Amino acid sequence: MVAQIPQVFDFQTSIETLRAHHWRVFADAYSGCAFNCQYCLYKGPDDYGKHVRVAPGSAEADLSLGILDVGTSTDPYQPIEATERRTRGILEAALAQRIPVFLLTRGTMVTRDIDVLTDLAREGLVEMCFSVITLNEALARRIEVRAPSPRERIAAAAELVDKGIPVSFHVAPVIPGMNSAAQMNELGYELGSLSGRHVFNAVLGAQKAWWGPFYDVMEAAAGDLDSLEAFRAAYPRELQFERDSAVNCGLDAVLGTLLPFRQGVTRAGAVFVAENFPHLSTGALEGGIYRWKLPTVYDMAAWVAGQEQPVDWTGFSAWYQGFNPGQRLTDLVSELWDSGELFVGTTVTAAGDFATYVGGDTVTETAHTTLVARRAARR
Template sequence: MHRLPSAFEFQNSVETIRAHHWRSYTDTYKGCEFECQYCLYKGPGEYGRHVRPVDGSIPARSDLGIVDIGTTTDPYQPMEAEQKLTRSILEAAAATEIPLFVLTRGTLVLRDVDVLRDLASAGLVEVCISVITLNEDVAAQIEPGAPRPHERLRVAEQLAAHDIPVAFHVAPLIPGLDTPENVAAMGKRLAEACGSHIFSAMLGARKPYWAPFYKSMDAAAEYCGSFETFERAYPRDFDFSRGAADTCDFEYALPALTPLRDGVTAGGATYVSENYPFLTTGALEGGIYQWKLPTVYDMASWIEARGAVAEWADFLTWYRGFGPSERLVGLVRSLWESGELFLGTRLAKQNDGYVASEELLMPAQHTLVAKRTPVA
């Protein structure tokens, strides 16, 4: 019997429903040798120095839906060359028809082109390359152990040449890291390299890693587009009063995101904002997205297309068509009732329903942090 590492439910908060379509996620390793200084799962101590395979496993089964690999640690970090745990997931997915979303900064993914190509021919995989800047000097300071940006672009182009679906993940997007012109140029360059879609998420601030992250930003300051913009958006004495990973105020987020969205659009790809659904430029369809769970963008788009108030009962009939668990239905219902579900969209609440509006429901200032809720 084919097996996967222990898997967890992905959509278990408003942030994760807002961000991605995945039903499950798994990781192959604990810790990460790439040592990205902004990592939401990085804390003080030896995170990048004592990497080991994860414990536990579950049978590979198709009802896991789209499985995200790479949520909390990179599946193609150096240890994978020997352990081959990520490759074993690909092989299990090919044998049991599990759709995979593989998120990585690693060049080692090219080793597995043979299995990825088989998965791609069945519409069962998308490889997403994480790139936050094309500035090599900045990347060397804040992603010290990861392959340089030009290497990741080369990987994406080689995967695409083998007809393997490729996307890019610009996360975290850090205000001031580069000039607006360079951010737009990066968006266009990434779009031209993949031709499909680009995800982005704002930097999430968490207290355990804030001091070392700021130290790395200080080291990169001379190479940044505007270090002053970064300091205004994310002060050194950031307020960590909320429990989630906090993002900067909307007044700083929008000027950072807009050039990226415009560049992606100019390059012919779809832009997907994980924090602000109203900035997303289109739905993701086909390939692995045959098995998607709806995001807030999908939900809001369905309501807007109705041209009338959408009551919960009508929405639920549509939503159940995607096969959400009863736990997830309950979570969405509670977020629907509280009004939190549609923050960052152009909908207005009317009694128990929602309708399209010209007004923007003000987005929340936090980003996703994966929680470990084991799959049933």
């Protein structure tokens, strides 16, 4: 019998997801998450970990080509998986249907599934990504309340690497003030050395619903943080929420944390992939499951920038169709091209103003003007 998978959803439904992600669809085995990380994007004011359920739906899905992302809003290897085995079912379905799959976890139960992961790896159909935000165990215990410790996750990752299973790391959220520059450098080097592939990262995107309690946790953890003062300087308690999950600390704090981290990752020979600040990335995602990746907005912008100007929709669309995006996604990209939103850069709040981050270690407004000109070319 072919294993079944939970209900599958389109991943790419907005400009937000198009900006940072290569995945086409996602499936979550559960709703809620027992790990109860204090920064969880899906956490409401309640204890997220108290309400873990098996996610509805278990039909086989027609995925055609495209990467399935597992672990978007709940951890696939939290305790309930020991008995429900829904994540294992996803892996078995992926193997049977030749679906490329990317899994993100803070769990260690993944080592139970090394057999099926090895089979998937043999076909170039899997990347297993471990989230580790600090090597400070005491701090992790306060913030990622019931998740396995960072060292346990790294040990699980090493077991997979030993079996030839592609492993990457996701350092998210990066929180200025949590780790020193030297600690970020060390973290980047250790994770990059073990993976040899990719170290993803995303800077903290605060949410109104949990900002107060999260701030309390950070203040209570003062003795374990590198610098509570640096955290407070980056994020005032009274934060302006123009948009939930936006990177709403100053650019100096971002770069002071990301640049030493990037140096550690590159020193280890791995690729640094900055989701909020893609121009800090040091390479592309290639090989393995990335044969089926969709281009992000930044990939699209890079392609456009490399063409003779102006580029019109017909030329752009011809290139884009090479990724087999399907009609629904093509319609979304076309709509964003027309409205001008597609190429508006990642924005950060710096000193109260929105600035556009376009590359290097500086902030300019060049991208907006260039892309306004490109947009006009379609008319």
